[in-house]
Amino acid sequence: MLLCDIGNTSYHFLNHKHDYKENVKTFNPKTIQETIYYICVNTEVKKALDSLDNWIDLSKFIDKDKYYETMGIDRIFACEAISDGVIVDAGSAITVDLVEDSNFEGGFIYPGVEAMQETYKSISPVLDYPFNYKLDLTQLPKNSRDAISYGYLKTLHGEVSSYEKQIFLTGGNAELLLNIFPDAKLNPQLIFDGMKKILQEHI
Amino acid sequence: MLLCDIGNTSYHFLNHKHDYKENVKTFNPKTIQETIYYICVNTEVKKALDSLDNWIDLSKFIDKDKYYETMGIDRIFACEAISDGVIVDAGSAITVDLVEDSNFEGGFIYPGVEAMQETYKSISPVLDYPFNYKLDLTQLPKNSRDAISYGYLKTLHGEVSSYEKQIFLTGGNAELLLNIFPDAKLNPQLIFDGMKKILQEHI
Numbered sequence: 001m002l003l004c005d006i007g008n009t010s011y012h013f014l015n016h017k018h019d020y021k022e023n024v025k026t027f028n029p030k031t032i033q034e035t036i037y038y039i040c041v042n043t044e045v046k047k048a049l050d051s052l053d054n055w056i057d058l059s060k061f062i063d064k065d066k067y068y069e070t071m072g073i074d075r076i077f078a079c080e081a082i083s084d085g086v087i088v089d090a091g092s093a094i095t096v097d098l099v100e101d102s103n104f105e106g107g108f109i110y111p112g113v114e115a116m117q118e119t120y121k122s123i124s125p126v127l128d129y130p131f132n133y134k135l136d137l138t139q140l141p142k143n144s145r146d147a148i149s150y151g152y153l154k155t156l157h158g159e160v161s162s163y164e165k166q167i168f169l170t171g172g173n174a175e176l177l178l179n180i181f182p183d184a185k186l187n188p189q190l191i192f193d194g195m196k197k198i199l200q201e202h203i
Numbered sequence: 204m205l206l207c208d209i210g211n212t213s214y215h216f217l218n219h220k221h222d223y224k225e226n227v228k229t230f231n232p233k234t235i236q237e238t239i240y241y242i243c244v245n246t247e248v249k250k251a252l253d254s255l256d257n258w259i260d261l262s263k264f265i266d267k268d269k270y271y272e273t274m275g276i277d278r279i280f281a282c283e284a285i286s287d288g289v290i291v292d293a294g295s296a297i298t299v300d301l302v303e304d305s306n307f308e309g310g311f312i313y314p315g316v317e318a319m320q321e322t323y324k325s326i327s328p329v330l331d332y333p334f335n336y337k338l339d340l341t342q343l344p345k346n347s348r349d350a351i352s353y354g355y356l357k358t359l360h361g362e363v364s365s366y367e368k369q370i371f372l373t374g375g376n377a378e379l380l381l382n383i384f385p386d387a388k389l390n391p392q393l394i395f396d397g398m399k400k401i402l403q404e405h406i
Contacts, residue, residue, distance in 0.1 A: 068345045068346050070329065071347075093326045093327070106342065106345050108344055109347075109354045111323065111326060119319065120296075122318060144274075144312075147311045147312045151312045151313040158365065
């Protein structure tokens with residue numbers, strides 16, 4: 001069974017247990033002959049896939065009333081993968097979504113690691129430090145590197161921890177955030193898990 | 204008495220109760236003849252002022268051991284202005300500093316309003332919304348504009364509120380943040396208050 005989660009920059013495939021990526025700009029979806037189940041946040045790619053019969057859009061099986069209109073389909077499928085907990089998906093943005101009794105209870109969007117690093121640098125060259133993920137979150141900092149690390153990480157940590165829920169970490173920078181959420185479940189394939197669940201229920 | 208707080212982009216003057224700004228690029232400090240007390244985070248301007256006898260650098264009267272080496276002198280003078288509380292200085296960065304019994308207890312640096320707006324926009328054009336300062340901070344959002352506003356404002360709010368201290372709001376965007384910190388004391392001249400205090404103690 002072939003699954004694909006398409007973002008703004010890449011096709012992320014899962015072929016049984018093997019996952020790999022292809023660049024959105026160079027990959028031709030017509031090269032795939034077998035049936036493939038996908039979700040896609042990229043509007044241009046979506047248009048191209050609509051004309052290919054073997055590419056099946058799983059988003060049509062979602063009860064959209066459970067979510068909100070402009071919510072990314074990747075966030076929705078991560079939510080479908082769990083019945084209770086908070087999902088922290090650390091990509092170009094960090095999306096945080098709360099699920100209780102299989103209901104989406106809301107969520108927020110925080111800048112991703114690279115974007116925030118750029119932000120501090122753009123404010124002043126004296127703030128151009130790599131984040132310190134080993135930072136002591138229980139103490140207010142007294143040096144510049146920790147002052148920006150705390151500003152980025154502790155504020156996020158405080159909000160996410162306040163829900164007192166199991167945390168599910170996914171996305172390209174999930175392992176970095178494991179430093180500040182050591183009790184989180186790391187699951188790089190959470191979105192694929194949601195896709196498999198929807199597939200089993202509907203196909 | 205003439206005071207001046209010099210940042211990266213402007214000279215901020217206080218002449219008795221009247222305050223005004225001049226651009227760092229166009230203003231010539233030699234045009235001022237009377238004695239003027241200043242602080243300066245701008246290293247180039249600082250060099251130029253060192254040769255002018257009537258420009259008196261107030262930073263030399265600070266006990267630097269109370270702070271940390273790379274801490275901005277504007278943050279230090281805001282801290283000197285209060286004996287107890289948390290200072291939120293909302294400029295190009297938002298600096299948050301905790302003071303207890305006239306001791307600096309640490310602080311952190313968060314992106315300013317304009318910088319963070321740019322950050323979301325740079326991540327994706329679908330996140331290019333103005334922040335909603337009237338957001339309900341007690342509910343997880345279910346729309347895109349509130350999802351980024353909550354990501355920016357609630358995370359900051361949670362951290363700052365956790366100190367359970369009087370909040371002092373200053374800086375160019377202080378009034379915007381008054382929406383989420385309604386019990387804060389708004390004081391656009393907090394740094395000048397710190398400068399006056401140091402002046403009285405030492406000159």
